[in-house]
Amino acid sequence: MGITTRFKPAKITPTQRVLGALRGALLLPAMLCASLTHAADDPALIFVAELPFDIPYTEDGADDCLRCHDETSEFPVMAIFKTDHANLADPNTPFAKQQCESCHGPGSEHAGRVRRGNPRPAILGFEKHSSGTLEQRNGVCLDCHQDSHDFRTWQNSAHANEELACTDCHKVHTHSDPVKTREQANVCFGCHAEQRADSMKFSSHPLQDGQLLCSDCHTPHSSLQMASITHFSTNELCFSCHEEKRGPFLWEHAPVTEDCSSCHEAHGSNHPALLTRRSPLLCQQCHSNRDHPSLALGADNVLGDTPRAEVFMLGSGCVNCHSQVHGSNHPSGAGLNR
């Protein structure tokens, strides 16, 4: 339960309006944060597996489950024994605790005898249309994994805001979880269709063959950064592989120091070097100095029937001469050509 608070709009200069809104912004969340801590049945940011306490565990534990759920059953589960979750050496794994029921909850009713014609009582499942709510399903995973710093802020993350379940991306009952293998990008592309289309373009990072993983650049579980990147800024992320462009250079190119994505598309482009456009038009979006940077270069300047093939257009365009576009450390390199 919460406190209902009303705000009466102030009268009403712009300044007062702003101050009033700020005051409201200051007070309301504070009061709500405090008061609503008493609402014990609400979803929390720290998770406890919401398992049915009033049902007893099975008598024989996993054996009761595996009598039915062998490799011939509708829900085969044996691949779990190839995974970290079934490593008995780790006392924190499900199988070192309540075995199958660590995650699926006490299952004596589900495993017990059922009158003919009656449905078998459901047990907590992890597929989207299973019996568990999103909070229940994620709560089971986070009950253990939130002890790691990496997962502590899951509830802050972009994926949590999209109401994703852990099992939307992760497969527990398989030998190798696809999202933790070279197949990862295909899992991400299931939602991020634009990035898949980009990865198929002429110039792209090697996502298609799995040499680069989405998680090399993005943190799926928690990040305070825009686009959930793994580093503190876009440039720091790019420089983690492209260290040669890090500098600092004697002659810096201003947009390089600010944001690589000013000129490059991170996921793919049909222009060389993942550029958003190609030179010279890309460069002319910022440079309109006297003489050649201002020229209207058109088809007359392209090879073919016309004779005026121009060095400004063909090959690499502006970069034919200004090849130190990421910066130069040469004393005479102010024009980024040495």
Place this chain on the structure above:
Amino acid sequence: MHGLSIRCINSKKSFIALITGCFFSSVAFSQTDTAEDKVPERTPPPCEYCMFESGSEGFINIGGITVSDDNHTLGRNNGLDDEGQHLLLDGYWQKIFESGHRLELEGNDLGTDNRSASLHYGLQGSYAFALNYYELPHRGHLGGQTVFINERNALVLPSDWVTGGTTQTMPDLETSLSTVELRTKRKNSNFSVNYKALTHWDFNLNYEHEEKTGQKLSAASFLTTTSQLPRPQDFTTDSIDLSAAYTKDKLSVHLAYFLSYFENQREALEWENPFSPINGATEGRMALEPDNQFQQVSAAITYLITPRTLFTLQSALGSGKQDDDFLPATRNALIAASTLARDALDAEVDTQNTQARLSTRIGKGLQLQIDAQQYKRDNKTEESDFQQVVTDNFATVVATNRAYDITRDRLSASTSYRFSKLMRLRAGVSSIDIERNYSEREETKEKLRWMKADIDPLNWLRFDFGLTRSDRDGSTIIYDPEISDGQNPLMRRYHVADRDRTAWRNSVSVDIGNNLLLNLSNEIREDDYPDSAIGLLESTSEFQSLDMSYAAGRSLYFHVFASVDESRSIQSGSERFNFADWQAINTDTTYSGGIGVAYKPRKSKWQWNADVSLSDFSGESEVNQLRFDSQFPDINAESRRFNLELEYALSESLSLNGGLAYEEYDSDDWQIDQLSPSSVSNLLAAGIESPNYDITIVTAAMRWHF
């Protein structure tokens, strides 16, 4: 229902007060009800049917790969870019000791330039050691040619080379060309240790050594002539990443240190001038990427103020340095350049990043999140005057290096309310302020508002709508000749120009019985630069996609996707250096799609999957001017791929596997096609071509499990 409207949060003080207020009041009222209601523990019973891993097991997969032709796309990063045969060799072996320790050895693609190998040892939940090695090749353009010969770390011309004023008057050009391989390779070795102590601490150490060698296409000029040439890459990077994390109850702390040291074995690219030299410039020298280092310390604290209120504070301080000795101002002995201001740059750039986020849930449906971020780049490098010797031809003006600083502040607040299972509304506001030095506009301010609605009218049907609006303006734009470098005063660079942005996204998703998933989405973004006369005037991008997957039972899977991606921009320029007298319209359109089938029954000897994917790009540019309208030739790139993988089990321990990958690639690129070394009088081109080929890759191997 609790409603909350954050109408304007644009003050750092207010934000800090907000966090502080929330923090103290929450602590004051909160109960210590974190998580005491655990399921009652019981001793797990012995398990007869559980097939826990023990002992050792592994496999070897050995066979061959045939590549039908040289290619630039299908094999660009996996070492299969050359025609010929390759060994296919993968292997894995693990041993689990009675103590629970596990030793793993793994090798993949050992017969190709994309090989990787690893050794892992550890006790899960306690500690882990890992040694990894991998190679990552990258194939540049095919068909490169050059007259330069790489000798003694310099690109020299053939001994009998006769220079010419133009490429057409170089008598030895055609006979002196040789093929140049434009490819690079990374070789990465890394070692990591993870140690979990006392259940709450987690320590990580990662050391990485990477070598990147090869050459890529670059260019080097003398005044009005230039040559495309291979630029060597001989880089080494060593980095160390140390971190410690403590997580207990409500508190989580993460401390980290990162050091990266980059070394370039080549300090300069020297080349001989193939053109008739002007003013004695027979040779040129270009500075290659200087050695540099970057280190950073960071700390993050996450505190659960109440079970529903989470606060995270993160801060990172970084420092980048570079102190390579300068090259002389020119290689031209005829030019007496003035003495350099100093021998090396002694550059230092500090970075600072501080972020905070407060999230709270209120009731069952309301969620509030507030973010603040400040990023600073402080370039402390001394600014000095350097006399410029332009392309080793003439000593000209003195230029002063600029130490670019930037400060970016971002404040945002968002809220989400789920009315019921049927509907959720979300909304947010952000402000982004950026300050730059040496810019015509010292400060830009952007205000962003967004809202989203998720509607689930049925359990299997969902609609998503999203709308984002942002307006960017800033301080007065001042064209100071010292800063603007002769820029047309009407130019508005797009990253500082006034901009109105509108973006919306709509999608519908169908999810029936965990078997059928269908998603249709449409995303449009429109940028308008209302006060720009020269520069980027408007930009629009539109993306539409369809995605469908279907599982027919637990053995057969289908997947279909298709998308259209179109971006269009209009920009203008001024040849006369006054008002805008030309305009360019760029339109890029990409169609992509694919169909995949996978058949993986548990009890069958056969398993296979196949997919077809298509990508079709066209790029159009049109320049309209007072004296002419000009349509560029189109840029096209079409790729059709087919991929088949299959496996047949001969016995429990032996299986055959194979695959067929086929790609038909057709492309046209007016910028490089038919651009021979002598096509342009003042450009000695490398003769690269846009890719056009059919390529087939066949693999066959036998896998032995032991």
